Amino acid sequence: MLRRRILHHVRLVLVLCAGLVLGSVVGGVYYLNQSGLNDQLRDRIAQELENLGVVADFQSLRFEPTKGLIATGVRIYADDSREDVVARLEHLVIDVD
Numbered sequence: 001m002l003r004r005r006i007l008h009h010v011r012l013v014l015v016l017c018a019g020l021v022l023g024s025v026v027g028g029v030y031y032l033n034q035s036g037l038n039d040q041l042r043d044r045i046a047q048e049l050e051n052l053g054v055v056a057d058f059q060s061l062r063f064e065p066t067k068g069l070i071a072t073g074v075r076i077y078a079d080d081s082r083e084d085v086v087a088r089l090e091h092l093v094i095d096v097d
Helices: 002-035 039-051
Strands: 055-057 060-064 068-077 085-094
Touching: 002 060, 039 055, 039 060, 039 068
Parallel strands: none
Antiparallel strands: 055 068, 060 068, 068 085
């Protein structure tokens, strides 16, 4: 009887811990989606695009689980001087392999 009760409590603690971890992950993804990713990551992605020959700036970067990284307020420039805007995009989906 005591062994059964202890086993029940151990299972309850494990289920509560799993729920807490799952809730933290969901909450973290929701927070990143609402607030956007930090400036360092945004600058890093802009630098990588520049290495591929695309000079671009964007206002915000967020993560959507179904689509991936989404940049909003995107401006694409003709060259490194960033004077001539070639295109303005409402959003750009960045697919990361």
